[in-house]
Amino acid sequence: MRVSRLMLVTLRDVPADAEIASHQLLLRGGYIRRIGAGIYAYLPLMWRVLRKITAIVREEMDQSGALETLLPQLHPSELWKQSGRWQGYTAGEGIMFHLEDRQGRELGLGPTHEEVVTNLAGDLLRSYKQLPVNLYQIQTKFRDEIRPRFGLMRGREFIMKDAYSFHAEENDLKSTYTAMDQAYRKIFERCGLEAVPVDADSGAIGGAASQEFMVTAEAGEDLILISDDGMYAANQEKAASIPPAAVPLADLDAETLPTPQQGSIDALCDAHGWHASQIIKVLLYLAKLDDESEQPVLISLRGDQELNEVKLINAVSQIVDQSVLDCQSISQDDFSRQGVLDIPLGFIGPDLDDQLLSEARSWNPHFLRLADHTASNLQRFICGANKPDLHRISCGWNDLQGTPTVLDLRNAKAGDQCLHNLEAHLVEKRGIEVGHIFQLGRKYSKALNSSFTNEAGRDEPFWMGCYGIGISRLAQAAVEQHHDAAGICWPTTIAPFEAMVVVANIQDEQQMALGEQVYNGLINAGIDALLDDRKERAGVKFKDADLIGIPYRIVVGRDASEGLVELVRRSDREMQKLPHATATSALIGTLRP
RNA sequence: CGGGGAGUGGCGCAGUUUGGUAGCGCGCUUGCUUUGGGAGCAAGAUGCCGCAGGUUCGAAUCCUGUCUCCCCGACCA
Numbered sequence: 001m002r003v004s005r006l007m008l009v010t011l012r013d014v015p016a017d018a019e020i021a022s023h024q025l026l027l028r029g030g031y032i033r034r035i036g037a038g039i040y041a042y043l044p045l046m047w048r049v050l051r052k053i054t055a056i057v058r059e060e061m062d063q064s065g066a067l068e069t070l071l072p073q074l075h076p077s078e079l080w081k082q083s084g085r086w087q088g089y090t091a092g093e094g095i096m097f098h099l100e101d102r103q104g105r106e107l108g109l110g111p112t113h114e115e116v117v118t119n120l121a122g123d124l125l126r127s128y129k130q131l132p133v134n135l136y137q138i139q140t141k142f143r144d145e146i147r148p149r150f151g152l153m154r155g156r157e158f159i160m161k162d163a164y165s166f167h168a169e170e171n172d173l174k175s176t177y178t179a180m181d182q183a184y185r186k187i188f189e190r191c192g193l194e195a196v197p198v199d200a201d202s203g204a205i206g207g208a209a210s211q212e213f214m215v216t217a218e219a220g221e222d223l224i225l226i227s228d229d230g231m232y233a234a235n236q237e238k239a240a241s242i243p244p245a246a247v248p249l250a251d252l253d254a255e256t257l258p259t260p261q262q263g264s265i266d267a268l269c270d271a272h273g274w275h276a277s278q279i280i281k282v283l284l285y286l287a288k289l290d291d292e293s294e295q296p297v298l299i300s301l302r303g304d305q306e307l308n309e310v311k312l313i314n315a316v317s318q319i320v321d322q323s324v325l326d327c328q329s330i331s332q333d334d335f336s337r338q339g340v341l342d343i344p345l346g347f348i349g350p351d352l353d354d355q356l357l358s359e360a361r362s363w364n365p366h367f368l369r370l371a372d373h374t375a376s377n378l379q380r381f382i383c384g385a386n387k388p389d390l391h392r393i394s395c396g397w398n399d400l401q402g403t404p405t406v407l408d409l410r411n412a413k414a415g416d417q418c419l420h421n422l423e424a425h426l427v428e429k430r431g432i433e434v435g436h437i438f439q440l441g442r443k444y445s446k447a448l449n450s451s452f453t454n455e456a457g458r459d460e461p462f463w464m465g466c467y468g469i470g471i472s473r474l475a476q477a478a479v480e481q482h483h484d485a486a487g488i489c490w491p492t493t494i495a496p497f498e499a500m501v502v503v504a505n506i507q508d509e510q511q512m513a514l515g516e517q518v519y520n521g522l523i524n525a526g527i528d529a530l531l532d533d534r535k536e537r538a539g540v541k542f543k544d545a546d547l548i549g550i551p552y553r554i555v556v557g558r559d560a561s562e563g564l565v566e567l568v569r570r571s572d573r574e575m576q577k578l579p580h581a582t583a584t585s586a587l588i589g590t591l592r593p
Numbered sequence: 594c595g596g597g598g599a600g601u602g603g604c605g606c607a608g609u610u611u612g613g614u615a616g617c618g619c620g621c622u623u624g625c626u627u628u629g630g631g632a633g634c635a636a637g638a639u640g641c642c643g644c645a646g647g648u649u650c651g652a653a654u655c656c657u658g659u660c661u662c663c664c665c666g667a668c669c670a
Contacts, residue, residue, distance in 0.1 A: 012604075012620075012631065013604050013605040013619065014604090015605085016604090016606090017664095034662095036662090037663090111669095146594085146668050147665095147667090158670070161670090162670085221669085222669095309667095436670065470670030472670090473670060474670085504629055536631090537627085537628060537629085537631080537632065539631055540632095544631085555629080558629070
């Protein structure tokens with residue numbers, strides 16, 4: 001391909017709406033253009049990158065025995081109503097674009113395909129003899145993101161590879177899950193990405209085990225914790241660790257102490273010289289449940305710890321055996337609206353009386369009481385006295401009525417000891433989620449009545465797994481991980497072209513002829529090569545070459561008359577001046593070992 | 594949805610406070626010179642100043658409404 005014919009439009013200035021390096025570079029390099037919020041055109045260079053990535057994904061998926069398919073993007077609402085997700089995905093802050101056709105039928109634009117594929121599987125797979133099956137597609141998905149961001153990182157229309165597996169039994173699901181884990185590791189490695197598998201929360205999709213693949217990068221939206229012995233890694237949403245020990249409380253008589261204006265942990269510590277780990281902090285949350293009830297939750301946590309809201313939601317959901325639609329901390333206004341008065345915010349203890357809720361308009365009139373291990377493990381502690389401006393010191397759990405349910409509810413932090421090895425400690429990194437694999441279990445197959453006949457001749461819902469890779473996001477993540485001040489440094493396997501021949505001055509006939517010769521040599525060897533034949537000054541072409549980030553460059557310039565060219569590696573700028581034939585064969589040797 | 598910011602030529606911006614009929618840099622076109630790291634000179638083209646109302650002799654500028662985009666939070670491949 002000749003650059004003069006490539007519709008290459010590079011930008012010198014950084015577009016104002018691009019924040020992170022990868023987004024800026026893709027715009028500047030002429031890879032993508034924004035069409036609307038979270039909606040992008042993939043320009044020819046970008047499309048080549050995406051095709052290289054999908055080729056790798058296809059090879060590895062096919063290798064694993066998965067079957068490629070293509071499912072519709074328009075989904076009848078009935079399917080989503082059956083699974084119970086229509087309401088949640090369309091109403092309020094729902095993520096699904098939806099519409100009505102001319103007959104008034106409701107349709108959704110697929111954000112994910114569990115409904116469609118599970119329904120299909122139920123139709124097609126009738127016997128255990130047909131199982132297991134793993135179906136995948138590479139498809140444009142639509143999500144009405146609350147806030148699209150960072151170019152392709154969080155778009156409203158994006159390309160995703162998703163796969164769904166169906167099994168007769170749980171163990172078989174586990175082995176496909178493991179196979180997918182292996183395939184994913186290979187895919188990311190082949191794409192030239194450093195991707196860390198981490199334990200993950202399965203979130204809205206639900207299910208048992210789940211693992212995310214994170215491309216480590218400063219701009220990542222997720223916080224991940226990795227043990228320094230390399231044996232454990234988890235998303236902070238899920239991560240568990242051993243908290244630092246509490247500072248022991250001096251042996252004091254139990255008493256109630258005036259603490260005016262000291263409604264925060266910091267204020268208490270400042271005023272009395274206490275350590276935050278000696279205090280119990282109590283948080284009030286309201287959980288909105290599937291059956292539309294509203295459950296106040298009272299959480300006790302050691303003062304130096306942070307609440308992990310994902311763990312909280314999972315805990316509540318498990319205890320009440322319902323899905324939690326929403327869970328947020330309760331504000332003073334919320335109390336007022338409920339007619340619940342006299343809540344001593346800032347001075348609450350774990351034993352706050354349920355009586356206070358008796359007047360509540362719509363809330364359940366009792367607290368769901370939870371405590372993190374850090375709180376329940378304290379022998380003696382300081383806590384609110386449930387009256388304004390008063391705290392209790394040297395309090396113990398026996399002094400308080402009502403035992404809370406004890407769980408892990410805290411955020412793991414960098415520096416914490418690891419559960420698997422007390423010598424190991426957690427390190428914090430940021431990550432871009434490029435893949436996620438789940439063991440879904442039978443949630444969808446049950447909801448959608450999707451079943452097969454087992455060996456005993458009985459109908460049974462499928463065991464299911466699902467496995468996603470954000471293809472367009474992966475492409476941008478690769479740029480985030482591989483760039484420098486001058487531009488992109490694509491990993492060779494996913495670069496739009498493998499090599500670029502730059503003719504410094506096309507008006508010099510010797511240079512141009514040699515450039516063509518070198519270019520043809522590469523093309524004939526099956527190399528994806530680009531020839532910069534533009535009537536531009538050399539400097540401009542070098543800048544553009546750096547920007548678009550083709551891994552290898554052969555410069556045909558002032559030494560062309562002696563048959564010499566420069567072979568340059570983009571990633572580290574290593575340069576060799578060589579006779580053109582040597583340079584060509586060396587490059588071919590590198591690319592096609 | 595809550596909080597912050599912005600809409601002026603393809604891109605980046607000034608002009609808005611104090612109304613007087615639109616400007617700069619880059620890019621684009623043509624010519625000459627230059628030719629290894631985003632060249633120089635000269636001549637050009639490109640704007641319903643987001644949209645709709647209003648105030649005014651006169652609006653990019655003031656008022657009202659509206660749309661869009663970006664950043665911070667909840668969502669997630």
